[in-house]
Amino acid sequence: MSHAVICLLVYFAAISLFAVAITVRDKKAARNNAWRVKERTLLVVAFLGGSVAMFLAMIAIRHKTSRIKFVVGIPLMIIVQIAVVASAFNQNLSVSRFRVETDKIDGQIKLVLVSDLHSCNYGNGQSILLDAIEAEKPDAILLCGDIFDDRIPADKTVEFIEGISTKYPCFYVSGNHEFWSGKADEFKNTLESYGVNVLEGTSFNLDVRGDRIIVCGIDDPDTDRYASRSVLYIRQLELLGESADYELFTVLLSHRPERIEELLPLNPDLVLSGHAHGGQWRIPLVLKNGLLSPDQGFFPKYTNGEYFFEGAKLIVSRGLARETTSVPRIFNRPELVIVTLEGTQ
Numbered sequence: 001m002s003h004a005v006i007c008l009l010v011y012f013a014a015i016s017l018f019a020v021a022i023t024v025r026d027k028k029a030a031r032n033n034a035w036r037v038k039e040r041t042l043l044v045v046a047f048l049g050g051s052v053a054m055f056l057a058m059i060a061i062r063h064k065t066s067r068i069k070f071v072v073g074i075p076l077m078i079i080v081q082i083a084v085v086a087s088a089f090n091q092n093l094s095v096s097r098f099r100v101e102t103d104k105i106d107g108q109i110k111l112v113l114v115s116d117l118h119s120c121n122y123g124n125g126q127s128i129l130l131d132a133i134e135a136e137k138p139d140a141i142l143l144c145g146d147i148f149d150d151r152i153p154a155d156k157t158v159e160f161i162e163g164i165s166t167k168y169p170c171f172y173v174s175g176n177h178e179f180w181s182g183k184a185d186e187f188k189n190t191l192e193s194y195g196v197n198v199l200e201g202t203s204f205n206l207d208v209r210g211d212r213i214i215v216c217g218i219d220d221p222d223t224d225r226y227a228s229r230s231v232l233y234i235r236q237l238e239l240l241g242e243s244a245d246y247e248l249f250t251v252l253l254s255h256r257p258e259r260i261e262e263l264l265p266l267n268p269d270l271v272l273s274g275h276a277h278g279g280q281w282r283i284p285l286v287l288k289n290g291l292l293s294p295d296q297g298f299f300p301k302y303t304n305g306e307y308f309f310e311g312a313k314l315i316v317s318r319g320l321a322r323e324t325t326s327v328p329r330i331f332n333r334p335e336l337v338i339v340t341l342e343g344t345q
Helices: 003-032 039-061 073-088 124-136 155-164 176-180 184-193 221-225 233-243 257-266
Strands: 094-102 108-114 140-144 170-173 202-208 211-217 249-253 270-273 305-309 312-316 335-343
Touching (some): 124 155, 170 184, 170 249, 176 184, 221 233, 249 257, 257 270, 257 312
Parallel strands (some): 094 335, 211 249
Antiparallel strands (some): 108 335
């Protein structure tokens, strides 16, 4: 059980005990003609999470049972709270689709972006994730960092790679957690043993039904902090600049979206990133980009969806991390991203 779940359980236990205590206190005060707890206070405590405990206490001691705002209002509040909590903490896999038009291809190319898996569990043999990908019939899988984790075993990631590597062309860039684990090179070797193309300031041509695009990528900047087979981050940027082919549609994989300004001079058509985990806590219509993101801090700028720049588009995945997150995802379901390139010629 994660620290976040434990904290939530402690909170609901505390607010429930408080709800019962003030309900009993108000009942005794009513009998003794003493100072009463304000009804507004009771309703606020119920709203903050003590509704179930308060309602049970009301029934048990027969208090406020003649007040409509309590006998009807609190059950309605419970129903709404259950629905909101179920939606807020829904961790089921979601699929998001984006379309990119370009005159650099004639047909259609479908790409699946997988980011921030963190070796999380998606069913027996990773079947939930694999089935979702198979349903899309993609032309390539793009692994955009933190596919492995630095704390939990790599078994689930390996299961996932086994499931995709024989079916689709796969491309990978590292994330910060791979370097934090101290096993970045080991993970890369494992991926290469399954035929995955590991990008380290390098580019590959991908041919799909007569159309050709470039898939290139760069290691996470933390490559500079750890001894590894990779060259320095700035040198990888230089290598990509030297190998750029502006005639072909170019997809650039880079784990951290906040480094977009460093990537735009490379003139990519499309940049794909992860890392931000959707801003962790999102509130519909209020916090589209979430509350908090690694390396972007509070009220981050790039966390999910599309962002437009002159000549380029950035798409950021909310990622697939579930049980490994220290802070629970709120209104922020794990995400598999489908990017369809559409030719306009």
